[in-house]
Amino acid sequence: MSTVFLEEHDIKREVIVTGEAVELEIRPASIMARVAGAIVDAAFSLILLFLLVSVAGDAMSRITDRIALDTTSKVLVRLSMVAAFMLLPGIVEAFTHGRSLGKILAGTRVVRDDGGIISAPQAFIRSIVWLVEGWTTLGSVAMLTATLSKRGKRLGDMTAGTYVVSVHVNHNRASLVMPPQLTQWASHASFAPLPTNLSNSISSFLRNASMLNPGVRTQTATQLAHEAEAYVAPAPPEGTPPEHFLAAVSVARRDIEYRTESSQRRAVSQARARAQRIPYDLAEPKSGSK
Structure with missing residues (x-):
């Protein structure tokens, strides 16, 4: 049905079916948008890691025994890396329903394969797999799989049953008026x-x-x-x-x-x-x- 009151958009979208059996068309996020968001999130994680290690360093400065110092430093550094690279990203995506600082700036969001809000387990699966395909390969594996996937999925998305969509708001959409x-x-x-x-x-x-x-x-x-x-x-x-x-x-x-x-x-x-x-x-x- 055509109407003059709601603006139509001639952009390529993908059709999904919601739990209410209503078909919606949404657009998977572009590779460039995902890369931009990932860079911002990576920078944020590195800053967080630096802060955590600094705090850990202050705590270790009080330890005088060298053996205990070496053991404690290794444990604290590893815990800091887990917190900065896996725990916090998973928590942020879970509580913001698929957003993060980088995704907000890039105008993207993580959703389930059916278009619904992601769950906490899905958010943590994505962050865990990102340790391998993102940090250890500098994002090269993620880029390759996202390029080959129809929905731009990386390995974490394939494992969790999610993908990233564009959520830019159209500020030019006409306001609702009386016919x-x-x-x-x-x-x-x-x-x-x-x-x-x-x-x-x-x-x-x-x-x-x-x-x-x-x-x-x-x-x-x-x-x-x-x-x-x-x-x-x-x-x-x-x-x-x-x-x-x-x-x-x-x-x-x-x-x-x-x-x-x-x-x-x-x-x-x-x-x-x-x-x-x-x-x-x-x-x-x-x-x-x-």
Whole structure:
């Protein structure tokens, strides 16, 4: 279904099917974006390693026994390397749902093969394998496998069942507006508040409609429009495209909520102003009065 309210993008994407059986098209991250992100993350890990070793050095300076010093230094250096190169990267990716400092700057994210959020085990598998394909080979093995893989997967992705996608935000996407052919109808229609789940589903659909398979896009719009009709009276003009109807409902509810919130803010502001007035509107006596 075509629409003039959500911008279409003519870029190559890959189709995946979510757990809700909705097809989404997403774009695997480019090799250059991944390299840029990896360089930033590597620099961050090296800085962290330097700091950890420095702290360990201060602690070891108090040890006088040479044998104990050698043993302790080896243990602390190895622990620092594990923390900087494996533990922390895994924790960061797990808690940020596939992001890291380098990935944020490069505009990428790690996702599961089905497009979902990665789990903690998947994040740690990636960081463990990266020790071999990344650090020990200076990234050459990762570059080779990512180049040969359709989704740009490195060995860590193949092992964990993940891959990296581009998540750059399109700031030029058109804002949602009232469809012109529904302006008159919307001005006289009544729009009841939508259930939270339905409202969120409609907002998500309109925000991501351009990334949906055309058939799934039409089917989803029709289903959501059918559910939303129960909260609108009168029904939209016959023949109205479901997606246009959903846009009209979203815009109408947005405007209603904005007016309501503005009215409430004005009421609160007026109440505060009245509360701050001098009781009984008594002004201070003028100078010189008795």
